[in-house]
Amino acid sequence: MxxxxxxxxxxxxxxxxxxxxxxxxxxxxxxxxxxxxxxxxxxxxxxxxxxxxxxxxxxxxxxxxGEATKNEGVTKVLEWDSDTPIDNDEVEIPFYKEVLVSCGSGSLSEMVGNETRKLRLSKSTLRQYGVDASNAYALTAFGDSMSPVINNGATVYVDVGRTNIVDGKIYAISHGGLFKFKYLYRMPKGGVRIVSANKEEYPEDILTAEEIMDQEFSVVAYAFNVQNSLP
Missing domain, CATH: 1.10.260 (434 Repressor (Amino-terminal Domain))
Structure with a gap:
């Protein structure tokens, strides 16, 4: 046998x-x-x-x-309301649940300043990623261009204070008035390469410095953590 x-x-x-x-x-x-x-x-x-x-x-x-520990890097977050006590190691961050950031073809979105929903995020997580609490926001993503890294409906935690591009990191970007999550890479002479995780369905874009201006491209925030929903 x-x-x-x-x-x-x-x-x-x-x-x-x-x-x-x-x-x-x-x-x-x-x-x-x-x-x-x-x-x-x-x-x-x-x-x-x-x-x-x-x-x-x-x-x-x-x-x-088998590296690190079983739960290292995993962030459990709960929606916050006025009746929920905040632990000493937690902070409240604005949760823009209805402001969709596209992981597909794009969605017209506007960040509204009077958002009242909050999520709780541990201070240790912010320290781990070097994020100032005042710059931390939570956004909801939709679409499948960044799947399986960012799935449809995922809650993505971003740092609006970090907009300088580090090659291969994920950023929330505004491109022609559309908000998206994408991998970014710097290109010669001030250009940028915009890459999806789902490359087969969403080909990459390369913008020159001139096209960055003409197409109203800007980096909104650095995506430092994600809580995915399953497909």
Missing amino acids: KEEKAAHPSVIRLLEASGVSQEETAKAIDESPQTITNWKKRGVSKAGALKAAAKYAVSANWILK
Whole structure:
């Protein structure tokens, strides 16, 4: 009788995080049971780890590589109201739930200054990302151009005080009056490269310095954390 090989360690961690069967885990993260069987040989895919991280509130790096701790980098946030006590290690940040930032073709949006909804975010998370509490905002994304990094309906935490482009980071941008989340890269002579995570459906754009002016492109904020909803 042929001895079955042990599953890849990342799959063992995935099933540990889910606490349910392979079939139930597959359904929860919108994958087929056969996909998880395939992962037992080659390891969990990055996209699969990201979806599992969002579903089970664990670190994607922990699933993929066993690095750091199970819950490192995971931020649990709750909607805040006037009756909710704020812990010493928490701050309130404005939550622009109805102001949609597109992860697809774009959406006309306007940041309204009288937003009353709040989310609670830990001070340790802000310190981890070097964000001043006064510059932190939460936005709702829609569309699939940044999936699976930012899924449709995700809550994205941004720093409006950080608009200088660091290559390969995600930013909220305004492009021709449309708000979007995109990867940005600096180009020679003041240009910018705008890249989606879903490259097959959303080709990248490259703007020259002149086109940046003509097309009213600007960096609104740096996206430092995300709480995804599953597809």
